[in-house]
Each structure stands twice: as C-alpha cells, then as structure tokens.
Amino acid sequence: MYEVPKIPQATAKRLPLYYRFLQNFSNAGKIRVSSRELSEAMKIDSATIRRDFSQFGAFGKKGYGYDVQELLQFFRSILDRDEATNVALIGVGSLGSAFLKYNFHRNHNTKIVLAFDTGSPHAGEKRSGIFSFHPDVLEEKLIEHSIELVILTVPAKAAQPLADRLAGTDIKGILNFTPVRLDVPDRIRIHTIDLSVELQTLIYFIHQQET
Amino acid sequence: MYEVPKIPQATAKRLPLYYRFLQNFSNAGKIRVSSRELSEAMKIDSATIRRDFSQFGAFGKKGYGYDVQELLQFFRSILDRDEATNVALIGVGSLGSAFLKYNFHRNHNTKIVLAFDTGSPHAGEKRSGIFSFHPDVLEEKLIEHSIELVILTVPAKAAQPLADRLAGTDIKGILNFTPVRLDVPDRIRIHTIDLSVELQTLIYFIHQQET
Numbered sequence: 258m259y260e261v262p263k264i265p266q267a268t269a270k271r272l273p274l275y276y277r278f279l280q281n282f283s284n285a286g287k288i289r290v291s292s293r294e295l296s297e298a299m300k301i302d303s304a305t306i307r308r309d310f311s312q313f314g315a316f317g318k319k320g321y322g323y324d325v326q327e328l329l330q331f332f333r334s335i336l337d338r339d340e341a342t343n344v345a346l347i348g349v350g351s352l353g354s355a356f357l358k359y360n361f362h363r364n365h366n367t368k369i370v371l372a373f374d375t376g377s378p379h380a381g382e383k384r385s386g387i388f389s390f391h392p393d394v395l396e397e398k399l400i401e402h403s404i405e406l407v408i409l410t411v412p413a414k415a416a417q418p419l420a421d422r423l424a425g426t427d428i429k430g431i432l433n434f435t436p437v438r439l440d441v442p443d444r445i446r447i448h449t450i451d452l453s454v455e456l457q458t459l460i461y462f463i464h465q466q467e468t
Numbered sequence: 469m470y471e472v473p474k475i476p477q478a479t480a481k482r483l484p485l486y487y488r489f490l491q492n493f494s495n496a497g498k499i500r501v502s503s504r505e506l507s508e509a510m511k512i513d514s515a516t517i518r519r520d521f522s523q524f525g526a527f528g529k530k531g532y533g534y535d536v537q538e539l540l541q542f543f544r545s546i547l548d549r550d551e552a553t554n555v556a557l558i559g560v561g562s563l564g565s566a567f568l569k570y571n572f573h574r575n576h577n578t579k580i581v582l583a584f585d586t587g588s589p590h591a592g593e594k595r596s597g598i599f600s601f602h603p604d605v606l607e608e609k610l611i612e613h614s615i616e617l618v619i620l621t622v623p624a625k626a627a628q629p630l631a632d633r634l635a636g637t638d639i640k641g642i643l644n645f646t647p648v649r650l651d652v653p654d655r656i657r658i659h660t661i662d663l664s665v666e667l668q669t670l671i672y673f674i675h676q677q678e679t
Contacts, residue, residue, distance in 0.1 A: 266673075273668040277647070300649045335672070342671050351566035358562040359663070367667060406671060429674040432667060436488070438511045447511075448670045450661065452570070456578060456643060457484040459659045460553050460617060461546070462477075463640040 276332040291322035345404045348411035349374035357385035487543040502533035556615045559622035560585035568596035
C-alpha cells in the first residue's frame with residue numbers, strides 16, 4: 258500500500274481537481290506549470306495552490322514551476338487506485354436515472370455497477386445498461402458485488418430506513434442526495450449534496466452582493 | 469430592505485439547513501430547542517451552532533435554549549425573500565430533465581421558470597411542464613423573464629461559450645454542474661457542483677480511513 262499523506266479535508270477536496278487540470282496540461286504537451294498558470298485555469302488563488310502542494314511534499318522551483326509529470330504521478334498514486342471502486346445506486350427516479358446515464362465516465366476506476374429501485378423485480382432488470390434490483394435483495398447484492406460506496410437518490414422518507422439497512426452491511430460511504438441528515442455508524446462516511454440548499458445558498462449570496 | 473448581517477461563507481452555507489431544521493422543530497410543535505438537540509438532528513457539532521447563532525445575534529438562554537419561533541423569524545427574514553427568484557435551466561439532458569421534474573419544490577420562492585436546449589424550437593416547447601427554447605433566443609428570454617440565476621447542465625464543451633453569452637446579460641449567479649471552471653466577470657457568482665469530483669473525494673476519504 259502506498260503512503261497516503263494526512264491532509265486537511267479542504268485540501269483533499271481539491272485533489273481530484275488538481276489531478277484533472279494537470280492531465281489537461283499534460284495532454285496539451287506542457288512539461289512544467291507554474292502555480293500562477295494553475296491558478297488561472299482552476300480559479301483558485303495561487304497561494305492556496307502552493308500551500309496545498311507543499312503539504313504533498315511538492316515544491317516548485319523558482320522560475321521553473323512544477324514538473325507536470327512528477328505532480329501527475331503523485332496525484333495518480335493517491336487518487337487512481339488500481340482496484341476499481343464498485344458503486345451502487347439506490348433509487349432510479351429522475352435524478353438516479355441521470356446518474357446511471359452519466360455513470361462518471363471521466364473516471365475509469367469508478368463505476369455504478371448495480372442499482373436498486375422499488376419498481377424493479379427481485380430478479381433484476383436493465384435500466385440504462387445497469388442491472389436494477391428490488392431493494393428486498395439489497396444486502397445480498399451489495400455483498401455479491403463487493404460494493405463499497407452507495408449513491409442515495411431515494412425520496413426523503415425512504416432515506417433513513419435505507420441507511421439503517423446499509424449500516425448492517427460492509428459499505429464505507431454514502432453519497433447522499435436526499436435532504437435527510439442520515440444517522441449511521443461512524444465507520445460509514447457520508448457526503449450530502451442537497452441541491453435545494455446549494456441553490457438557496459447561491460441565491461443568498463447573489464442578493465447579499467446587492468446590498 | 470432588511471438588514472443582512474455580513475457572515476462568513478462557511479456559516480452562510482448552513483443557513484438554509486438551519487432554517488429547514490427549525491421548521492421541522494416548529495412543525496413538531498416545539499417551542500424551544502437547545503444547541504445539543506439541533507446538533508443531533510443536523511450532525512453539526514453544537515459549538516459550531518452556538519458560534520453561528522451568536523453571529524446572527526441570537527443567544528440561547530442557559531437551561532432554556534433558543535426560542536424556535538424567534539430563530540425562524542430571523543432565518544425567514546434572510547432566506548425567504550418576498551420576491552421570487554426566477555431561475556432558468558440551460559441544457560435539458562438527463563440531469564437537466566431531473567432538475568425540471570424536481571424543480572426545487574421545497575422552496576416556494578425559487579422556481580425554474582424556463583429552460584433552454586439545442587433540441588427545442590425557437591418558439592419553445594413544454595418539457596416536464598416548463599417552456600424550453602432554443603439557445604438562439606437565450607438573451608431575449610432571460611430579460612423577458614427577469615432571470616437572475618441560471619442552472620447550467622450542458623455538455624462540457626458548450627459551457628464556456630454559454631458563460632460568455634451569459635456575461636453579456638444581467639444574471640447574477642450560475643449553478644454550474646459542468647466540470648468546466650467558468651471564466652466570467654466578478655459580478656456573476658459561480659457555484660460549481662462537479663459530481664465526479666464529489667464522488668472521487670468521497671472515495672479518497674473512505675480509503676484514507678482504511679490506513
């Protein structure tokens with residue numbers, strides 16, 4: 258197992274972004290890149306980038322910048338795991354369907370491999386190319402497919418009961434698109450994206466700017 | 469215009485959440501609530517809640533907690549504006565369609581009132597109950613409907629060209645679901661939700677926990 262540096266959550270959130278932008282620079286044939294160039298491309302201030310990179314042990318040389326391939330190698334070692342991460346989606350409504358169609362194409366190591374929906378039969382059916390099963394068979398299918406991560410796109414009232422069942426399985430993370438704050442054991446990491454909250458927050462900020 | 473306190477962005481992001489949870493407490497008939505109760509319901513630590521609330525000028529009384537109606541009144545004055553915020557959606561693909569169907573029901577003041585898609589005619593057509601127009605008529609329709617905020621769910625390659633056109637209009641914010649870091653004038657606030665980054669970050673964290 259490679260050494261994973263302990264880095265703050267705010268920095269960690271930028272890791273996949275750094276990786277993507279460095280890939281872009283690499284694809285464009287760039288050998289080296291300055292924090293200023295990264296800053297302009299990513300809309301993150303350059304002091305933050307330099308601080309982040311120094312936490313990874315990467316230090317730019319004055320008048321040279323960073324070596325693109327060296328940085329890429331580093332980010333690859335952290336983010337691009339050899340084993341794929343198997344993801345299941347629960348709730349094939351309109352948002353769930355969109356995710357099945359999208360299926361995170363940009364990241365070859367991460368894939369929704371199965372889905373669950375109350376409208377699907379126990380034996381499963383294809384939905385946007387992915388097998389979707391009735392939630393009655395949730396636990397056995399999660400084990401069968403070694404699922405580590407679940408994307409939750411169910412109606413709010415179904416969220417906590419499902420989280421309770423997931424707490425009895427070996428999954429390690431839930432990407433929660435319901436507005437419910439889920440109650441699960443500490444070993445399951447939850448990341449909630451509440452689209453309504455995101456929208457309201459943006460509205461709050463644009464009106465604050467008016468004053 | 470009511471007085472909007474200047475509060476840090478991290479705190480502001482929690483405003484809509486506080487509001488929603490206080491509404492739940494109010495609906496359940498609760499007169500007062502402690503920071504501990506809010507903490508348990510929201511999965512935010514109680515010290516953070518107390519610090520946030522003191523920034524709003526709200527101080528809980530020892531052994532009593534906070535007055536639910538007083539807090540609600542405060543949050544309502546900040547978040548629930550009398551005027552509705554008109555939102556347009558650009559890109560009625562699978563994710564865009566999901567948003568049209570969802571249409572942020574929980575917030576009566578925020579509504580997607582029109583959409584744009586290259587597959588729609590200039591004269592418009594109904595998609596999930598919302599009129600969708602060809603992007604050729606973008607500028608005139610945004611003005612006609614007093615649109616302040618745009619949700620961007622277009623393919624990556626269409627994102628910056630559209631942002632350039634939006635920069636020539638009066639819109640104030642973009643909720644960006646494309647992976648592109650958009651380049652726009654400072655007066656337009658951008659909030660990017662990159663689902664692929666969110667997923668990769670969660671995967672990074674669940675694997676970090678293993679070590």
